[in-house]
Amino acid sequence: MREDVIETLRKTIVNDLYVEIEPEKIGLEDGLRTVVGLDSIGFVELRVLCEQKFNVEIGEDDYTPENFTSIRRLSELIDRLQTQKAAGKKAN
């Protein structure tokens, strides 16, 4: 799990999604729906913002409640997608 991804996610939630919780109060395991309070549109925006900020594509199969449960789960998804993308580039 990369610290830079986690910090970017925290800042994205607070600065871009206007969640009024201090970044340091958003724990790794805190539910993005239950604790952070994201709604349907909030999840859609978070998906788009992650694609932009981390230069990955989050397909329908990965846009699941499980992958968007917490910052930890989301950072694991981004890590995996970035790794896959890098491996694909090397193979080419």
Place this chain on the structure above:
Amino acid sequence: MKNLLSSQSIREFLDNVQEATPETLPTAGALTFENVGQRWAELGLQPGDLVLFSLPNGRALLEQFFGALHAGLVPVMLAPNLPSTRIKDLVRVLRARALAAPRLNPAALEASRSDLLGTLEVCLFRHDQPSLTKPGEVVLLTSGTSGFSSGCVFNIEQLLLNGQRHADAIGQRSTDTVLVNLPLYYSFALVAQTLGTFVRRGRLVIDGPPFQVPRYVRALAEYQVDVSALTPILSRALLRTEGAFAETSRVLSIGGDSLIPEDVAALLQRRPDRELYLTYGLTQAGPRVSTLSAHREPPERFSSVGLPLAGTTVSFRPAAGDAHLQELLVTSATVMQRKIGLVEGRSPHSDAANGTVATGDIFEQDAEGYLFFKGRLSDFIVKNGEKISLAGVRRVATQLPDVVNAKTKVIVNEAGDQDFELTLFVSSETHDYEGQLRRQLRRTELPCKTHVEHHERTLVRGHK
């Protein structure tokens, strides 16, 4: 209805509530419906005090709702992502004594003090004047129809009665499992679905955002759901899905806004031999007013919202400014007791007294009593299945720095849904108005376009 609210009855119901979401609030250390009242008393709350709950869909929210009610407090459910400026507004106009949520920022909310309620955080607020509510009451917010900062006060028995009438209208049985995937701060999800199931002694399964068709269909099968409900927008998402619709449930109801007849026909075709109900309601009425059993009706009735619920009568009055248009009035024992807070858009006097409410909606009724929705008088639109008060948006906008006036314009977007544009007339363009609006309005409440006008120059910005 009162004997339904015994501790045993509530506990049995709550023990039957399941959560379909992969994330739930932690239960270790969380207060239950039985012991939350004592904690509120320790925090200084008195019977009749109004408490705001900003919690996600789930059993924890229902534990708090029933716990507050049982302790003589007056629960109000908020959208979990409500901006702090809006919460402060509600605290002031509703004279709320407390707010409970998983995480809070007491400084931003200008709380007099903060504390804990089990695993939840609590902000407490001081008011010089007495509470506006009394034990046994529940306040439902009227996000759209009367603005952002007002609430409808009901006795809990009224809401239970409305839930029972809805359950009767859709043929809900005591053995049914009901899926709630709309937000519980919607009166439909709380009253029609949750309290309707409570009255029926049925089983509730709660899901939450984001809505995804595969997940919805999976939940229906996994929890053997008999009854579920969607908004028109969600039902359109369902219809866009290719392939077999593996729904096993018996009843689907659609509320929130009118469904076009083509979608009604398509839903019936996709769910042959199943029941489809279209419902009409508004929060002030308690909320459900009428239901169409679409599966029993000919296609020419697919544009109707059906017959009034048992115990509900309707009448009409000429709409202001046009004698040919008739505004629907609803009379029922479930109509709100009174409105509290700041009522925007329409004068509170336009609501008829004594158990009758003026809906602000234009209707026609055929010879057999079926109701047909024809349009709205009120200053609100339905966007993403939610009623949005344009008067409320304009008020919020004109409170931004250097905004001297604000206008809203209703449009129909490419998908055929209502939306609106906002024009701000400003004396200075130095502010980030888009960002400020995003801090004060919920995403659904944001305009599709914001125009900023100053000295004959116009900037156009689009929201995502």
